[in-house]
Amino acid sequence: MKRMLVTLAVGVLCSASATAATVTGAGASFPQPIYSQWASDYNKATGNQINYQSIGSSGGIKQILAKTVDFGASDAPMSAAELNKNGLIQFPTVVGGVVPIVNVNGVAAGKMRLTGDVLAKIYLGEITKWNDPAIQSINPSLKLPDSTITTAFRSDGSGTTYVFTNYLSQVSSTWKNKVGVDKTVKWPTSATGVGGKGNEGVSSLVSRVNNSIGYVEYAYAKQNKLAYTQLKNRAGNYVQPSDDTFAAAAKVNWSKVPGFSLMITNQPGAQAWPISAATFILMPKNPTNAEASQEAIKFFEWSFKNGNAAATRLDFVPLPESTKNAVRQEWKKIK
Known part of the structure; x- marks a missing residue:
């Protein structure tokens, strides 16, 4: 009887593992602490795995252009023209300094x-x-x-x-x-x-x-x-x-900027930190792996809904809800 129970348990675990989705991303080291925390929390909640490599923004851009990852990450936003040229969308995730x-x-x-x-x-x-x-x-x-x-x-x-x-x-x-x-x-x-x-x-x-x-x-x-x-x-x-x-x-209207291509350094506010910045995700409009791309979107949606406390704890600033809604509209461009 014990042997049967052990075999059944292993079978259930293998089945769960087989259906769990895996998403790969790479790029900026700036947001690595929060992406790592979000990925860990998301895995516990859903069983799905987000593998993120901190290799620098240039590396993240190179990998998303080469289509070797499901999403790239960069603190240097691409211009709207660059995004259109490369068939990408871009959106911010958190603000830091x-x-x-x-x-x-x-x-x-x-x-x-x-x-x-x-x-x-x-x-x-x-x-x-x-x-x-x-x-x-x-x-x-x-x-x-x-x-x-x-x-x-x-x-x-x-x-x-x-x-x-x-x-x-x-x-x-x-x-x-x-x-x-x-x-x-x-x-x-x-x-x-x-x-x-x-x-x-x-x-x-x-x-x-x-x-x-x-x-x-x-x-x-x-x-x-x-x-x-x-x-x-x-x-x-x-x-x-x-x-x-x-x-x-970060008190700016992100939704009015094509591709969210906005730097927030040296802002005029009385209490503004001079070297503040958003960090961005890059994804293809026509992904080679549509399932992984959709799972990446689910991850960021989950993080937007459930990850504010973790972001604050790690000294990042969550996006305001109005900006998150603008990002959600941008996701619709992915086929």
Whole structure:
């Protein structure tokens, strides 16, 4: 009798496994913490599996164009023209923030102040010491060392880099003219700085290299207990990165922008975090695997309905319901 029960149980498990759907996605490391959590929760609720690889935005775009994944992910939105050319739809999932992180002895999280101009000059190599007057003057209460700054940056094609350089180009004409905006750029401090793959790589570098500075999605700073900075926003206020300051930057009408191709860096709100960003999903209008494509849509629908608490817990901002409804209309373009 025991043998019969065991055989029956195994049979039921195999049957459930055979009918469970598997969806593959790849791309940005920025949203990896929330996609991983949503996938885990979705699997527990439905038995279906979402396999997401954090390989950087450039990798996600390459894979969705090559049709080797069911969805790609990027923090650098494609333009409406690019979407049409490649037969893709694009939609945001959550909002977050890119934050400067530092490893300077005695400087705790949220204590150092930076401006966009100072941040640009550090990455341009024009400010090379932590006790430079430009930094010390806006941080009179901090005792900053006479130590060389080591810049950390992404070595892979990165939507986080796109967001970061998009912001620097708005606050520094020198950066705009000399370096510009892209997922990969020629870093002026490459000879003295260090490169890491993914938000994970930059987080690790800054945690290990004394007197370094980097930029990562806020969840990575929090999870790794890294010292993020304050930043002076467009309204002239020094603000801390938080759900509230990301949400303040995200008060825009997404539905009026074709393909949701909108950057929300350097927004004018009094409490807006200057380097806020949405992260995006790319899917083909005519998928090669229609079943997997529909399952991916079911996953994001489930996450929109059930994943707000997880997003907030991981320091992302859920989309407002009006934006989610606009996204649902966009899904109808998939055949």
